[in-house]
Amino acid sequence: MAVLVLTGCTSGSNGNEPGPERQDVTRGDVLEPRAAPLGVQIASVAGQIPRRQREQIRKRIAATVSGYVQGAFLGDYPRTTYRGAFGDFTDSARSRARRDLGLLTHADRGARYVGVTPRRQQVRVHAYAPRRRVLGATARLRLVLLIERDDETVQRVWVTGRLLLTRTRNGSFRVFGYDIRRTSSRPAVAGGGA
Template sequence: MTRSRTTSRSAALAALVVLALTAGGCSSSDSSAPEAGPTSGASGIGGAQPVASTVVLGRVAGDVHQPGRRIFKKHRKQVLKRVGHAADTWIDGGFVAVTYPRSDFKSAFAAFTKPAKHEARQQMQLMTNWKLRKKIDGVVVKKRKVTVDVFAPHGRPAGATARVGLVFRTTGHTTQRVTVTGRLFLSPDDHGSWRVFGYDVSNGSK
């Protein structure tokens, strides 16, 4: 089994901020009420048919008591949808919604900021199915879940951590069970989309 792990410089800072907030007694009790649902309704890249991610709300940090709770409730569904979509572009483009064998994963980092995209491209073996790209003819998804932790000062979403759990089995010449886990750190841009600016990911197979 091979396993690797990395944390980008920006992600390290984001992790410290999120941990400080969630440990500081400002977490919302909404974290016990997950809102689940598949977000990946696309037919997939290259004709592949991926299993949709289940996206649930995790912890909500910040002042989300009244009236902040009411404010966040208005944003909740949209945040889950858009953060889930950003995570899915990586999962789909880097692992499960592409055809095999292949030589690249050009669409994997479409939701990443430029600095994060540059760093991820230097770590293709970690951030995509690079190692097995020419040895398999497809994948079968066993688990695909995204848990979204939100930083929402005064109820207004300002940052999020998407905790990803992905398990799939490869088919073809090489059959392996691959597990991808980790966190994507995101913030909203000026157009309402959420962008990945850092990550902390582990990718193992056996």
């Protein structure tokens, strides 16, 4: 039976995050970790919007954020292409993001990954709603990813930060800016946190 070595944060968990890792764990214990679904919540709205619009907006922003998270970090591994990660980015933001590919995706190491399981996917949205319409938003992400590598080690990675969104004419949201931090130890909640 193979032995997996877990790296990353080993203490300080709170009730919302997976507990501390064990240093030597049998593969059978962690082979099928539970994947956490993407949870998107409207945390605040600057301005007022009708209640029914709130859920609609939440879903649209969730679609944009999910497209990025799925394309950049989740999906099937090993893989070397991340073409879909920036599909909902504006042209200018996409151009910038391609220069930051190694931090905004798993592009520089995904070929050595066997699998990536999200243990936490929390998104809190702060919306900007002039004239009773949400026209922009900051989506604050907090992801915890469990990464299984081809050398049979498992690493925990935190992805935190912000996606800056504006609404398009068809009602969908596009990313025009980002501030994403990736760490192999638990980041402070303030700043780039959700």
